[in-house]
Amino acid sequence: MSLEALLFQGLNGLAQASTLFMVAAGLSLVFGVTRIVNLAHGSFMMLGLYAAWTLATSLGGALGFWGGIVVAALGVGLLGAVLEVAILRRLYRAPELFQLLSTFAILLVLNDLALFLWGPEDLLGPRAPGLSGAVTILDRRFPSYDLFLIAAGPLVLLALHLVVTRSRFGRLIRAATEDREMVGALGVNQALLFTAVFALAAALAGLGGALQLPRQPATLTLDLEVIADAFVVTVVGGMGSLPGAFLAAILIAEIKALCIAIGQVSVFGVALNLSKFTLVAEFVVMAVVLIVRPYGLLGRPPVHVREGGEPEAPLRPAGTPARIAAVAVLACLAALPLAATGSPYTLVLATDILIAVLFAASLHFIMGPAGLHSFGHAAYFGLGAYATAIAVTRLGLPMGPAMLIAPTAGGAGAALFGWFSVRLSGVYLAMLTLAFAQIVWSILYQWEGLTGGSNGIFGAWPAAPFDSRAGFYLLALGVTVAGLLALRTALFSPFGYAMRAGRDSPLRAEAIGIGVFRVHWLAFILAGVFAGLAGALFAFAKGSVSPEIASIAESVDGLAMVLLGGVHSLLGPIVGASVFTWLSDTVSRTTDYWRAALGGIILLIVLVQPGGIMGGVGALGRHLRRARP
Amino acid sequence: MNARFARVAAAAALAGTLGIGAASAQDTITIGELNSYKAIPAFLEPYQKGMELAVAEVNEAGGVLGRELRIVTRDDGANPGDAVRAAEELVTREGADVIAGTFLSNIGLAVSEYAKRRKVFFLASEPLTDKLTWDNGNRYTFRLRPSTYMQVAMLMDAAEASGAKRWALVYPNYEYGTSAAETFKQLLKERVPDAEIVTEQAPPLRGIDAGSVVQAIADSQPDGIFNALFAGDLSQFVREGQTRGLFDETAVVSLLTGEPEYLDPLGADTPTGWVVTGYPWSAIDTPEHAAFLAAYQDRFDTYPRLGSVVGYATIKSLAAGIEKAGSTDPEALVDAFEGLDVETPFGPITYRPSDHQSTMGAFVGHLDLVDGKGQMVDFRYVAGEDVLPAEDVVKALRPAD
Amino acid sequence: MSLLHVAGLTKHFGGVVALDGVGFTVEAGEVVALIGPNGAGKSTCFNLINGQLAPDAGGISFDGASIVGIGPRRLFRMGIGRTFQIAAVFQSMTVVENVQMALLSANREIFRFLRGVPRRRRGEALALLDRVGLAGEADRAARTLAYGDLKRLELAVALANRPRLLLMDEPAAGMAPQERADLVSLTRRVVDADGTAVLFTEHSMDVVFAFADRILVLAEGRLIAQGAPEAVRADPLVQAHYLGTTTDTEDGP
Structure with missing residues (x-):
């Protein structure tokens, strides 16, 4: 390839980087000032693009296009302010995870809002009036609009830089980023500052989206795609650092452009198509950066670790009534096949719920007691499911050994990725686990020879006596209950206490001789083992596996289940997974807008009862006990 | 239209919950249809219209084997795991006699695997993957649309x-x-x-x-x-x-x-x-397409997309197959579909006995x-x-x- | 041989010399205070000993063995206990469980997965709590304790491994005068009974003079005086550095 071609691809990368930077800059600002990890930030970008499309197509002409971009950005900024005042403002003192859950709920609601307003079809905007053609550079034609974008990115960075360094607003932003208490001490109206920052961030995302109008169709999947990319950029650059975000956006866009430019290469006689690497390039970059520089390229370690709201109550072993209740519930579940002879679907749904429960419990094991907020837990579920499916269909192993391979695979994956991830904390840990999960997903997705590629693997059915619906349900019940008991026993054991010790106070834990890294690493591995086991059940329940089970969406579903149930209750993941799975099955059959319904329910829970469902039940119980004479 | 189908589906789901579905199975033939409606709307909304038109035509002509055709649709969430559950639900709760649909290849293959396992007749209408009829082909799965x-x-x-x-x-x-x-x-x-x-x-x-x-x-x-x-x-x-x-x-x-x-x-x-x-819907000059086009535009006030033809031909194929088999028994249906001739807007097609692929072009x-x-x-x-x-x-x- | 032997300890931060050739000893069973005005290098010195920082030059040995570069976990195993300026306990556990964790770790029983913590070493833990006067609070959640009680709990936790040296970072910070006096006398009683040596930093001079057998005074990174409390109090060099700073109000870090 010629040098000109390479340089030219560099220009393409720069054009691509601009929007990425604008969206990521907003995310970074909001995190810096409010410490909120805003999952709905990608939705602002998506809405900006949709709004610009509507304005450009309905008004038409240069005014509709350029004016539309401005209006769209401002409108999205206004929406951001409204959401901040209406919802997020109530959550600044809530634990980080509930803020996360509520921004996830906002994401769900905004997605269905877009579906309602614009319908489900992709909408590509018109070409930019005045910039619809191309200019010739290096003997090649380069779209003039892309030149405009290349300039827009640094201009926005410059404007932001001036605001942050020169204005009073900017000084407050910096002060809040470095020390939140100080802002309160300065007598600043903190609420107003937060609203303003949130609106600015939303407007930046909206602008980034609107500017894509002639380049990219507005689609309903943009929000999740963009939020993933924006997180990658923000984290690679260092949370809270605007120049870092700019640098990271360019780095990632250029690496992708380079992969596309190189295309087919031959390494040691193996033909590789690097253009396929763009599927996962940014996540590989993020993983490498976080391993080498745990706080990103230009990031600094957090000044002080934030207290996560009210800490949980001490663990109490179950009393006799609780044990009796558990046995009774178990007996009912075991008898379900008898009761459900007339409606076999009950067993099918119940089996799916059991699998979700085991998966959620394994995630809760590290999220709650160890405080390790993994955003990529589906990877271990997927590894387990694939290991089982491969063992059955390719190696011809019988069911028993195939099921044992799954926890091994899940555990091995968790051992490898956990070794890097557990060293980090907070957002950085979440993002590194996410990156690893995406890498696992892309391997499952592309290794046609072993994993069947995007289609997956078929024909992993259970053997007798588990081949009937009732038989498999009972197997799933047995495995899940055994898994839950094992996890529970571990939580009450010295090891489980050491997990919490390492979460409560790493300083104290180390000072009494507890190796926090070793304990949390092993916890991560155990979580991978049980997620893998749940994956094995999944493979046999469906008879097939495909890459979706290791996707971001699956990981996010797991998070939602745990948070819905309540992260500080051992029953939380059980209740959360059951409610989530049942709701999605039932509600999705009756309305197109079931995600918005789910988001609404989550918001209600978070605003009214920020301890999740089980937190609410616990509070109710305490209230009743107090009320008793 | 989408909303109307959603309501039908909702009512059906409710009926199923209350146990009404089983009773009505006597005088209707239930087609359980699942697809990625929310993920691939551009193709699947016209597809749904095509199905609706065909069902109306079949039922107006007296149904199949003297029974009415009924469709119950489900969104598979573009996720194979959910799709298999939806298929289970259609078969076990809605009492679907056959299942049909799917757009994405991985979902088509997953449902096909399910069909093979539970010995349910499955007509894959759209997924393009060659594996569906070749490498992963099975007795119970047929495919309508031309493959990759x-x-x-x-x-x-x-x-x-x-x-x-x-x-x-x-x-x-x-x-x-x-x-x-x-x-x-x-x-x-x-x-x-x-x-x-x-x-x-x-x-x-x-x-x-x-x-x-x-x-x-x-x-x-x-x-x-x-x-x-x-x-x-x-x-x-x-x-x-x-x-x-x-x-x-x-x-x-x-x-x-x-x-x-x-x-x-x-x-x-x-x-x-x-x-x-x-x-090229506006320029096809055959009597069978002209009839389809007129009926479609008359009913929906819009022009057909390819999805419309596929949805229409899916239902027509199922009707023809069930008629030929004389029952909805899966084994009889499979035998009937092998070599089945169907009239479609694109002309006559045949489901090949060798690989269960239709000859739709x-x-x-x-x-x-x-x-x-x-x-x-x-x-x-x-x-x-x-x-x-x-x-x-x-x-x-x-x-x- | 001294229990703790520090020699020529030097540490730079960028171009700034934080600690410059500091040397001293702590004998078994002795209570030693490390004091000095803000920026004198107390914290640096303390963090070098407890393994949070690595020195640029100099040596630290405990019981004859060098402990330079050794992390907190191994120091614990060697018999060095710690308390923190802001009491660090496990908030999600009960008071007695906090002590049980230290006992379990001391006995290398952390990697056990079956029998629950509530049924392990509870008696021993209660005995330790009794020594610090917290036996009555054993089953309360640690996060509900008053700050003074948290400090006692931390002391009980630190004592679980029968340390020979206890490093206490501002043990009385953030406490009211009466609480402070109680804690100091309690600590003195307990360490005297066990023969535990203590090295502590402190701002408030009443604590220092009530508690310490010997005082080390740092200023601008150097050790400017050491000796018995009365001798240090009378030292003109110390008075020069401490002019007007020996009041009780100087509690902050």
Whole structure:
């Protein structure tokens, strides 16, 4: 390839980087000032693009296009302010995870809002009036609009830089980023500052989206795609650092452009198509950066670790009534096949719920007691499911050994990725686990020879006596209950206490001789083992596996289940997974807008009862006990 | 329309919950249909309309075996795991006699696997993957739409006639794209032995960096391009390619681009001269299509897309198959479908006994711009049997039942 | 041989010399205070000993063995206990469980997965709590304790491994005068009974003079005086550095 071609691809990368930077800059600002990890930030970008499309197509002409971009950005900024005042403002003192859950709920609601307003079809905007053609550079034609974008990115960075360094607003932003208490001490109206920052961030995302109008169709999947990319950029650059975000956006866009430019290469006689690497390039970059520089390229370690709201109550072993209740519930579940002879679907749904429960419990094991907020837990579920499916269909192993391979695979994956991830904390840990999960997903997705590629693997059915619906349900019940008991026993054991010790106070834990890294690493591995086991059940329940089970969406579903149930209750993941799975099955059959319904329910829970469902039940119980004479 | 179907589905779900479904199974035949409605609306909304039209026609003509046809639809959430559960629900709770539908290849394959396991009759209407009827084929699964292999094969005459020797390939990075590219390379080698592949670009599905991809292709200086991108990726690729002059001197053969679902959104950007597979609904001059077109426009006040034809033909196939079998027993249905002849808007088709693939074909033609809109011109219908490998060839590809 | 032997300890931060050739010893069973004005290098010195920082030059040995570069976990195993300026306990556990964790770790029983913590070493833990006067609070959640009680709990936790040296970072910070006096006398009683040596930093001079057998005074990174409390109080060099700073209000870090 010629040098000109390479340089030219560099220009393409720069054009691509601009929007990425604008969206990521907003995310970074909001995190810096409010410490909120805003999952709905990608939705602002998506809405900006949709709004610009509507304005450009309905008004038409240069005014509709350029004016539309401005209006769209401002409108999205206004929406951001409204959401901040209406919802997020109530959550600044809530634990980080509930803020996360509520921004996830906002994401769900905004997605269905877009579906309602614009319908489900992709909408590509018109070409930019005045910039619809191309200019010739290096003997090649380069779209003039892309030149405009290349300039827009640094201009926005410059404007932001001036605001942050020169204005009073900017000084407050910096002060809040470095020390939140100080802002309160300065007598600043903190609420107003937060609203303003949130609106600015939303407007930046909206602008980034609107500017894509002639380049990219507005689609309903943009929000999740963009939020993933924006997180990658923000984290690679260092949370809270605007120049870092700019640098990271360019780095990632250029690496992708380079992969596309190189295309087919031959390494040691193996033909590789690097253009396929763009599927996962940014996540590989993020993983490498976080391993080498745990706080990103230009990031600094957090000044002080934030207290996560009210800490949980001490663990109490179950009393006799609780044990009796558990046995009774178990007996009912075991008898379900008898009761459900007339409606076999009950067993099918119940089996799916059991699998979700085991998966959620394994995630809760590290999220709650160890405080390790993994955003990529589906990877271990997927590894387990694939290991089982491969063992059955390719190696011809019988069911028993195939099921044992799954926890091994899940555990091995968790051992490898956990070794890097557990060293980090907070957002950085979440993002590194996410990156690893995406890498696992892309391997499952592309290794046609072993994993069947995007289609997956078929024909992993259970053997007798588990081949009937009732038989498999009972197997799933047995495995899940055994898994839950094992996890529970571990939580009450010295090891489980050491997990919490390492979460409560790493300083104290180390000072009494507890190796926090070793304990949390092993916890991560155990979580991978049980997620893998749940994956094995999944493979046999469906008879097939495909890459979706290791996707971001699956990981996010797991998070939602745990948070819905309540992260500080051992029953939380059980209740959360059951409610989530049942709701999605039932509600999705009756309305197109079931995600918005789910988001609404989550918001209600978070605003009214920020301890999740089980937190609410616990509070109710305490209230009743107090009320008793 | 979508809302109406949702209501029907909701009512059906409610009925099923209350145990009413079982009683009504006596006088109706239930088709359990599942698809990625929310993920692929551009194709599937017209598809749903096509089904509705066919059901209405069948029932107005007295139903099948004297019983009414009833459809219960489910969204599979574009997720194979959920799709299998939806299939279970359709069969066990709704009492579906057959299942049909699916768009995405991985979901089609997962449901096909389920059908084989539970011995349920499954008519896969849309998924394109060759594996569905070949490598992973099974007794209980049939497929209506022409497969990836067939559609690529339809373009080979044009590829050869273009005289291009330096080919660039661009396709979405998943099984449909990779297998389309493989088929193209294999068939090209047979037809034009001295042709070479100068670059292969496989951007992520729904995630193309169109500028970079177009540039990389231009830099490899091809004289022919094989494209398998569709939907949003296609729109971006076409726009960037035109701005950058990629298509000016290059022959392009392109899968699916002539389908109204993907052609209409291109609007004034439509690249003229591309040779594409598709469905030129406004210019097909056959009595069977004219009748379908009139009925469809009369009922829905809009023009049909390819999805409409597929949805319509799905129901017509099922009706014909059940009529021929004389019952909804899966074994009888499979036997009836092997060699079943069905009348469709594209003319008569047959479900081949060897690989359970229908011989439904597609139209191949050039793209042109008429009144600011894309249109297929100089097209011809290529029947499925003309591009399918011989029955004994495909038999070797399928696993034994 | 001294229990703790520090020699020529030097540490730079960028171009700034934080600690410059500091040396001293702590004998078994002795209570030693490390004091000095803000920026004198107390914290640096303390963090070098407890393994949070690595020195640029100099040596630290405990019981004859060098402990330079050794992390907190191994120091614990060697018999060095710690308390923190802001009491660090496990908030999600009960008071007695906090002590049980230290006992379990001391006995290398952390990697056990079956029998629950509530049924392990509870008696021993209660005995330790009794020594610090917290036996009555054993089953309360640690996060509900008053700050003074948290400090006692921390002391009990630190004593679980029968340390020979206890490093206490500002043990009385953030406490009211009466609480402070109680804690100091309690600590003195307990360490005297066990023969535990203590090295502590402190701002408030009443604590220092009530508690310490010997005082080390740092200023500008150097050790400017050491000796018995009365001798240090009378030292003119110390008075020069401490002019007007020996009041009780100087509690902050």
